[in-house]
Amino acid sequence: xxxxxxFLVNEKVKERDYLRFKKRMIDxxxxxxxxxxxxxxVKPVIEKLLSxxxxxxxxxxxxxxxxxxxxxxxxxxIDSVQKFQDRFISYILAGVIKNTIDQLTATGGDxxxxxxxxxxxxxxxxxxxxxxxxxFYLNEKGWETSEIAIGNNLLVLPEIEAIVKLxxxxxxxxxxxTKEMYHNSQVLSHYIRKxxxxxxxxxWLAQREGRAKDSNDITHSGLLKMLQMxxxxxxxxxxxxxxxxxxxxxxxxxxCAGMKAREFFVRSIEETYEKKPGEDLKSMQDGIRGxxxxxxxxxxxxxxxxxxxxxxxxxxxxxxxxxxxxxDQQLHQIYHLWPSNYIAFDLMHGASEFTEYYSESDVNAxxxxxxxxxxxxxxxxxxxxxxxxxxxxxxxxxxxxxL
Numbered sequence: 001x002x003x004x005x006x007f008l009v010n011e012k013v014k015e016r017d018y019l020r021f022k023k024r025m026i027d028x029x030x031x032x033x034x035x036x037x038x039x040x041x042v043k044p045v046i047e048k049l050l051s052x053x054x055x056x057x058x059x060x061x062x063x064x065x066x067x068x069x070x071x072x073x074x075x076x077x078i079d080s081v082q083k084f085q086d087r088f089i090s091y092i093l094a095g096v097i098k099n100t101i102d103q104l105t106a107t108g109g110d111x112x113x114x115x116x117x118x119x120x121x122x123x124x125x126x127x128x129x130x131x132x133x134x135x136f137y138l139n140e141k142g143w144e145t146s147e148i149a150i151g152n153n154l155l156v157l158p159e160i161e162a163i164v165k166l167x168x169x170x171x172x173x174x175x176x177x178t179k180e181m182y183h184n185s186q187v188l189s190h191y192i193r194k195x196x197x198x199x200x201x202x203x204w205l206a207q208r209e210g211r212a213k214d215s216n217d218i219t220h221s222g223l224l225k226m227l228q229m230x231x232x233x234x235x236x237x238x239x240x241x242x243x244x245x246x247x248x249x250x251x252x253x254x255x256c257a258g259m260k261a262r263e264f265f266v267r268s269i270e271e272t273y274e275k276k277p278g279e280d281l282k283s284m285q286d287g288i289r290g291x292x293x294x295x296x297x298x299x300x301x302x303x304x305x306x307x308x309x310x311x312x313x314x315x316x317x318x319x320x321x322x323x324x325x326x327x328d329q330q331l332h333q334i335y336h337l338w339p340s341n342y343i344a345f346d347l348m349h350g351a352s353e354f355t356e357y358y359s360e361s362d363v364n365a366x367x368x369x370x371x372x373x374x375x376x377x378x379x380x381x382x383x384x385x386x387x388x389x390x391x392x393x394x395x396x397x398x399x400x401x402x403l
Contacts, residue, residue, distance in 0.1 A: 026190040026230075034171040034191060036147060039080040045162055046075050046084070052159065084166050085139055093136045096129075101292050102252075106137050108299035108334060111245060117202045118302070119192065119227075120146060122247035123217040123331055124206035126256070126287040127154060127280065130249050131204045135168070137297055146202035147195060149188075151209070156281050168201075174209070189229035196242055204247070207327065213260040214387075215394045217248075217331050219324040228320070235319050236311045239303070246300035246330035252338040254391065255290020256283050258373030261388040265380070268387070296336035303327070332398040340366050344392030354396070 037045055050072055074091070078084050097104055112118065124130055135145040148169040155161040155171070165171075170191065173184040195201045207219040231238025254260070259282075267273050307326060313319045339362040342354035370388055374381045 026187055028190075028194070030187050031191050031194075034173070034187065036168045036170055037081065037165045042081060042084060042166060043079045045166060046078055049159060049162055050075060081166065081168060085135065085145060085168070089132070089167050090136060090139060093132060096288055100255075100288075100290060101295055103294040104133065104137075104297075105294070105336075106297040106299075107336070109137075109141065111299045111301055112143070113243070113302070114143060116243050117196045117199050118146075118245045119196055119242045120202065120204045120245050120247040120299075121207050121219065121223075121327055122204060123249065123335070124208065124211045125215070125249060125251055125254060127211065127284045128288055130206070131169075132167075133249065133295065133297060134204055134247065144202065146204045149203065149205045154280055154284070156278075185226045186229050189226050192227065193230040193242065207331070211260075213264050213391070215391045217328065217335070217395070217398065219327045219331075221320050221324055224320045224324055228316070235316055236307075236313075239323055240307065244303040244327070246303070246327050246334065248298045248300070248331050248335045250296050250298070250336040250338065250341075250395070252293030252295070252340055253291060253369050255286045255292060257369075257388060257391050258376065258384075259283060259286070260391055261374065261384045262377055262380075264387040264390070265384050293340075294338065298334040298336055300330035300334045303330075328398075329402050332395070332402045335395050335399060337396060337399060340369070341392050341396050344389040345396040348386065348389035348393045 071088075074087050078087055120134065122130060122134070131146075131148040131150075135148070138145045145168060148164070148167070149172050150164055150169045151172045151174045153174050155164070172188060174181075176184065192203055192205070195203055205223070207217065208223060209220065212218075227242065228235060228238055231241075259279075263273055303323070303326060307323065310319060310322050310326070313322055337357075339358035342357040343363055343366045346352055346354055370385070374384050374388060377384060
């Protein structure tokens with residue numbers, strides 16, 4: 001069999017092994033299409049945003065109370081990503097917190113090792129706020145913020161794409177044919193591993209593609225297989241090198257719960273659910289603007305502290321399954337349960353198992369929230385009740401399962 005000489009290792013290898021190696025190699029120039037903006041690109045992008053016709057729409061979208069002139073005054077001296085996050089993003093999120101959140105708390109922050117870069121694998125509830133509030137918390141603590149994975153299907157306006165890339169977001173390409181999707185996954189995998197392996201940046205990544213509409217937080221095996229595309233033959237060491245920390249966010253009230261319940265219902269009776277034009281944009285707007293009550297951010301134990309028993313698993317698929325279960329166990333354990341979760345569980349099961357965790361006023365508030373969320377759906381409103389309850393009850397079910 002013909003052999004090839006690789007200058008990288010200065011030895012002959014079989015063609016089969018060479019092709020496997022070549023398959024894993026990714027030209028870093030391909031990162032250019034997905035990476036966030038760099039410091040030297042910030043000022044020109046902001047100037048373009050300020051000179052464009054959609055600044056007021058962008059401010060309205062992000063629920064920003066500032067006037068255009070105030071934003072222009074603040075933005076004119078921003079020339080780095082850090083300044084953009086400090087002066088613009090933090091300002092916007094402070095307004096969102098003031099107007100739509102009663103309390104924002106965080107637990108487990110001491111699990112973050114600031115000498116390392118981490119891969120935060122998180123549950124996914126809100127398109128914008130899950131990762132935005134993570135970075136808000138990190139920035140408020142004076143810690144380095146993380147890069148954020150966002151699907152290109154959500155970049156429905158050029159202004160949104162500009163703002164998220166200024167805010168350290170990198171693009172996950174979700175369109176194209178089978179070969180293109182496979183290649184995109186390879187590029188994404190190598191990008192993530194480079195950022196963490198070279199100690200360049202931490203990264204937030206949702207545990208699945210899209211939000212968990214039913215709040216059943218299960219890490220998709222496809223995501224873990226994507227991460228391993230850039231790993232070596234020792235799968236255990238490959239995952240350890242990513243410094244994974246499970247990250248959970250829990251909302252007392254979900255402003256998109258009604259829309260999620262309807263989609264959940266439609267999927268139960270039809271094979272597919274087809275989104276209406278503008279549905280993602282509405283979900284982003286409602287998630288930012290809607291009342292959320294209390295929110296908790298929770299960081300689990302670094303997987304490297306608890307994953308050593310998995311080192312004996314040599315089969316790739318079994319290892320992927322085991323590491324996924326370990327992530328899920330952490331997420332289910334650290335998820336902060338609110339009265340709304342316990343109420344929904346009891347209503348769903350016609351039980352009174354968790355009455356010690358809520359009051360009559362809590363029940364009344366939850367019923368009011370349910371009715372407000374489902375009122376737009378008219379005649380099918382009551383058919384949506386079980387699906388609405390499941391959105392809040394599933395975290396309780398998952399917590400019970402790991403006790």
